[in-house]
Amino acid sequence: GGGPALAAVDLGATSGRVVVGRLESGRLTMEQVARFPNTPVQFTERRSTERRSTEGHGTEGEGTEGLHWNIQALYGAVEEGLGAALRSAPGLCSVGIDSWAVDYALLRGGRMLGVPYHYRDARSARGVELVHAVADGAELFARNGLQHLDFNTVFQLAAERESGFLDLADRLLLLPDLLAYWLTGWARTEATNASTTGLLSVADRTWDTELMERLGYPPGLFADLVDPGERIGPLTAGVAGRIGADRDRVQVTAVGSHDTASAVAAVPFETPDAAYISSGTWSLVGLELDAPVLTAQARAANFTNEGGVDGRVRFLRNVSGLWLLSESVRTWRDADRRPGTDGGGADLQELLDEAEKVEREVPVFDAADERFVPPGDMPARIRDWCEERGVRPPGSRAEVVRSILESLAAAYARTIDTAEELSGRKARTVHVVGGGSQNALLCRLTARRTGRRVVAGPVEATAIGNLLVQARAAGLVSPEATLEDLRTIVRASFPVTVYEP
Ligand code: LFR
Numbered sequence: 001g002g003g004p005a006l007a008a009v010d011l012g013a014t015s016g017r018v019v020v021g022r023l024e025s026g027r028l029t030m031e032q033v034a035r036f037p038n039t040p041v042q043f044t045e046r047r048s049t050e051r052r053s054t055e056g057h058g059t060e061g062e063g064t065e066g067l068h069w070n071i072q073a074l075y076g077a078v079e080e081g082l083g084a085a086l087r088s089a090p091g092l093c094s095v096g097i098d099s100w101a102v103d104y105a106l107l108r109g110g111r112m113l114g115v116p117y118h119y120r121d122a123r124s125a126r127g128v129e130l131v132h133a134v135a136d137g138a139e140l141f142a143r144n145g146l147q148h149l150d151f152n153t154v155f156q157l158a159a160e161r162e163s164g165f166l167d168l169a170d171r172l173l174l175l176p177d178l179l180a181y182w183l184t185g186w187a188r189t190e191a192t193n194a195s196t197t198g199l200l201s202v203a204d205r206t207w208d209t210e211l212m213e214r215l216g217y218p219p220g221l222f223a224d225l226v227d228p229g230e231r232i233g234p235l236t237a238g239v240a241g242r243i244g245a246d247r248d249r250v251q252v253t254a255v256g257s258h259d260t261a262s263a264v265a266a267v268p269f270e271t272p273d274a275a276y277i278s279s280g281t282w283s284l285v286g287l288e289l290d291a292p293v294l295t296a297q298a299r300a301a302n303f304t305n306e307g308g309v310d311g312r313v314r315f316l317r318n319v320s321g322l323w324l325l326s327e328s329v330r331t332w333r334d335a336d337r338r339p340g341t342d343g344g345g346a347d348l349q350e351l352l353d354e355a356e357k358v359e360r361e362v363p364v365f366d367a368a369d370e371r372f373v374p375p376g377d378m379p380a381r382i383r384d385w386c387e388e389r390g391v392r393p394p395g396s397r398a399e400v401v402r403s404i405l406e407s408l409a410a411a412y413a414r415t416i417d418t419a420e421e422l423s424g425r426k427a428r429t430v431h432v433v434g435g436g437s438q439n440a441l442l443c444r445l446t447a448r449r450t451g452r453r454v455v456a457g458p459v460e461a462t463a464i465g466n467l468l469v470q471a472r473a474a475g476l477v478s479p480e481a482t483l484e485d486l487r488t489i490v491r492a493s494f495p496v497t498v499y500e501p
Pocket of ligand 1 (some may be wrong): 099101102119258280281282
């Protein structure tokens with residue numbers, strides 16, 4: 001129809017989508033108008049030709065040039081998706097963009113330098129060494145409130161500086177901001193995503209220029225901050241022409257451009273005494289708080305205080321997620337393709353059905369172990385983890401799947417208990433949003449292992465949070481609406497499934 005509509009561009013680690021949202025009598029309706037794959041690219045070795053990688057995902061080997069995002073392809077798909085959004089909703093007035101965090105592009109004179117790295121690229125380890133020589137983990141946590149993850153932007157940039165690229169650049173843009181820049185010509189940095197860089201002060205959420213200077217990162221690289229709900233700018237004439245838009249009618253609006261910030265904004269909390277799991281490639285497990293927890297205990301437990309929509313704090317931990325499953329399935333598919341191997345079947349749904357029936361006790365491994373971050377053979381890494389501890393590893397593929405789900409659920413339980421202790425806030429209910437909310441076995445195991453009621457859904461929380469922040473900015477809901485008011489819309493619009501412990 002011709003009524004006002006909004007578009008969410010939501011880029012995930014394996015696929016992206018464009019979703020049109022409309023508000024009709026206090027309810028949000030959504031229509032997915034485009035979906036496209038996000039396939040990272042591993043470029044061949046730079047240093048030694050003899051060590052050319054034979055495996056497609058060679059980040060475990062040394063000397064590979066790098067694992068990158070195919071950002072041009074993503075941008076092309078976004079423009080096409082916005083064209084589809086306009087055809088479906090001629091009244092489109094606003095676009096918001098979110099993606100995973102921490103990754104960025106360097107530019108000079110508006111032109112992109114090189115191809116953005118994927119946060120799972122191995123070079124970050126070197127960056128950690130370089131940064132820690134200047135500021136140790138305790139100091140970093142006091143300044144930025146973040147859990148240590150090797151791929152935090154602050155570490156990636158140290159590797160970039162060492163390779164000389166930082167000297168060439170005059171601008172750094174996080175990836176959703178880069179797409180917004182290409183659509184509008186306006187270079188801004190959205191604050192929730194900026195909070196994941198390690199370069200934003202947790203005290204006042206402004207750029208930590210002192211730390212930048214000590215690390216040799218020119219503060220002028222970093223663009224002005226915008227909060228979710230602020231306007232970034234209208235489409236350029238060129239973009240408007242290509243997608244068939246009336247130029248000044250469509251604004252790009254800042255949303256929680258860190259996907260997890262948008263997802264948490266859409267958690268249908270009924271009371272503050274609840275935890276959430278934003279469950280996709282990663283599981284982000286924690287609480288929404290009004291103020292950060294910066295104690296030594298919080299740092300030791302590797303909790304993060306990321307910036308949320310409306311100034312809330314996302315007090316959480318990165319626990320691995322469905323990545324463990326998807327990488328396992330990829331490994332099995334590759335194996336089944338090799339001649340002479342008898343495939344055991346690698347259809348995820350079938351494996352989940354079989355995993356449900358596994359009766360043998362499977363091992364619970366530490367799903368948050370860093371060894372599971374780079375791409376690779378997860379079943380082999382799980383086996384190694386078990387063998388190092390004299391634990392019997394899972395045998396069949398179904399057992400591996402069951403072991404992954406049990407281990408994720410156990411990690412959720414531990415993390416939620418710790419979040420309660422560290423914050424003094426109770427978590428009586430656990431909300432699961434995102435793709436993992438549709439995995440019934442995982443939800444049941446989560447209820448069992450946490451001993452708490454699990455409320456699963458909505459699956460599209462990220463797109464919903466993105467759209468509702470735009471709706472408020474565009475006046476489709478009251479500009480005065482609080483996050484709680486927006487969550488009332490979520491509850492009215494999307495059903496949930498409850499799992500009792
Ligand atoms: C989830 C997520 C996490 C972040 C990780 C890497 O999609 O955004 O919150 O830690 O990806 O950017």
